[in-house]
Amino acid sequence: MKEQLRQYLNQYIQLNENEFCAIANLMSEKYLRKKEHFVKATSICNKVAFFTKGYFRFYYLTKNGDEITSDFYFAPNIVTSYTSLITCNPSDVYVQAMDDMKLLILSKSDLEKLYSQYHNIDRVGRLIAEKVAINSEQHLLSLLNQTAEERYRNLINNNPEFIQKIPLQYISSYLGITQETLSRVRRKIK
Amino acid sequence: MKEQLRQYLNQYIQLNENEFCAIANLMSEKYLRKKEHFVKATSICNKVAFFTKGYFRFYYLTKNGDEITSDFYFAPNIVTSYTSLITCNPSDVYVQAMDDMKLLILSKSDLEKLYSQYHNIDRVGRLIAEKVAINSEQHLLSLLNQTAEERYRNLINNNPEFIQKIPLQYISSYLGITQETLSRVRRKIK
DNA sequence: AAATTCCTTTGACAAAAATCAAAAAATGAA
DNA sequence: TTCATTTTTTGATTTTTGTCAAAGGAATTT
Numbered sequence: 001m002k003e004q005l006r007q008y009l010n011q012y013i014q015l016n017e018n019e020f021c022a023i024a025n026l027m028s029e030k031y032l033r034k035k036e037h038f039v040k041a042t043s044i045c046n047k048v049a050f051f052t053k054g055y056f057r058f059y060y061l062t063k064n065g066d067e068i069t070s071d072f073y074f075a076p077n078i079v080t081s082y083t084s085l086i087t088c089n090p091s092d093v094y095v096q097a098m099d100d101m102k103l104l105i106l107s108k109s110d111l112e113k114l115y116s117q118y119h120n121i122d123r124v125g126r127l128i129a130e131k132v133a134i135n136s137e138q139h140l141l142s143l144l145n146q147t148a149e150e151r152y153r154n155l156i157n158n159n160p161e162f163i164q165k166i167p168l169q170y171i172s173s174y175l176g177i178t179q180e181t182l183s184r185v186r187r188k189i190k
Numbered sequence: 191m192k193e194q195l196r197q198y199l200n201q202y203i204q205l206n207e208n209e210f211c212a213i214a215n216l217m218s219e220k221y222l223r224k225k226e227h228f229v230k231a232t233s234i235c236n237k238v239a240f241f242t243k244g245y246f247r248f249y250y251l252t253k254n255g256d257e258i259t260s261d262f263y264f265a266p267n268i269v270t271s272y273t274s275l276i277t278c279n280p281s282d283v284y285v286q287a288m289d290d291m292k293l294l295i296l297s298k299s300d301l302e303k304l305y306s307q308y309h310n311i312d313r314v315g316r317l318i319a320e321k322v323a324i325n326s327e328q329h330l331l332s333l334l335n336q337t338a339e340e341r342y343r344n345l346i347n348n349n350p351e352f353i354q355k356i357p358l359q360y361i362s363s364y365l366g367i368t369q370e371t372l373s374r375v376r377r378k379i380k
Numbered sequence: 381a382a383a384t385t386c387c388t389t390t391g392a393c394a395a396a397a398a399t400c401a402a403a404a405a406a407t408g409a410a
Numbered sequence: 411t412t413c414a415t416t417t418t419t420t421g422a423t424t425t426t427t428g429t430c431a432a433a434g435g436a437a438t439t440t
Contacts, residue, residue: 082320370428
């Protein structure tokens with residue numbers, strides 16, 4: 001799995017052996033079962049995880065107790081409650097494993113040590129943050145200037161393998177609509 | 191104005207004199223008049239700007255030619271078309287000065303040299319990217335789980351000084367609604 | 381001050397989406 | 411396979427929001 005992490009990081013920047021091992025040696029294994037949470041709302045997130053299989057769902061609870069999915073993270077990827085990790089405030093978001101998964105965990109304190117010690121690792125952190133920002137921006141834009149139907153079409157075009165597996169109820173709130181409306185959009189499309 | 195830049199960057203990290211001057215010496219002055227663009231859609235953005243007065247508006251054009259405001263950046267701040275700068279793709283977004291403004295400009299190539307040369311500057315870049323990601327996430331969430339009325343209330347609570355100055359037509363699309371709907375929300379609130 | 385332009389509000393109506401309730405389909409467990 | 415549970419679809423209705431057109435205000439220019 002560490003080889004996959006190396007490959008994953010390589011898309012951002014080529015780390016030398018020394019730098020990569022510094023990271024890899026600080027990571028610990030953890031397993032999550034389907035539907036378990038990597039981060040829960042109200043808790044402060046102090047870790048990041050790398051995973052190579054399955055996907056995570058980010059969701060919020062409304063005052064009425066309804067779940068609103070705000071994001072999906074598909075493998076291979078690094079996942080964390082970004083806002084909580086950075087601000088040290090309790091997370092607003094639940095980060096839920098949607099499959100049985102194996103994780104490689106890195107604690108925030110170790111991450112910060114790595115950032116301080118290695119310029120290149122700080123840089124990877126920047127590149128990842130930039131990517132997170134761009135993704136969030138894209139999602140935001142799709143909500144502002146596309147119809148629910150367009151958003152759904154794009155979602156299945158961009159991630160066909162995964163979208164098949166995701167129950168509609170989770171996708172609908174990600175698109176900013178109800179299950180029923182999504183079901184109707186879907187009928188129209190086919 | 192460079193002193194204000196120093197102060198601005200200090201909120202992220204304390205740069206030493208050497209690091210700060212490396213940045214400041216590469217920046218050039220530029221003036222924009224109200225309604226002029228710092229970045230235009232279809233052009234590739236290769237610069238960032240620091241400004242101490244006024245605000246910028248980010249907007250997109252729909253297929254029908256309607257403008258959709260996606261963001262506001264209030265002084266003092268650093269502004270750029272983030273996605274275009276990072277991906278080197280043409281910008282989807284217009285970045286428009288909403289006041290007469292003085293800018294300090296840094297080119298992308300100089301920025302990248304600074305990133306490579308100074309670990310601390312790379313780090314500032316990371317911290318700023320993280321902040322951009324968090325802001326975008328907040329805006330996204332407000333669209334997913336708040337009503338237009340709640341979004342409007344939050345906007346005026348968080349930036350009362352500025353919101354007064356922004357024409358409704360620009361705010362409404364930022365909130366994901368039409369001018370007319372915003373006008374009705376507003377009547378209800380008062 | 382009058383005139384022009386720009387911005388905001390209002391009303392009437394249409395369209396889109398939400399809600400509620402129930403049926404149908406799919407999934408997983410015994 | 412059958413049963414139980416979960417997920418998706420459908421229909422009827424209500425609510426919300428958008429659209430279009432016009433009027434009212436505010437601000438700016440001449």
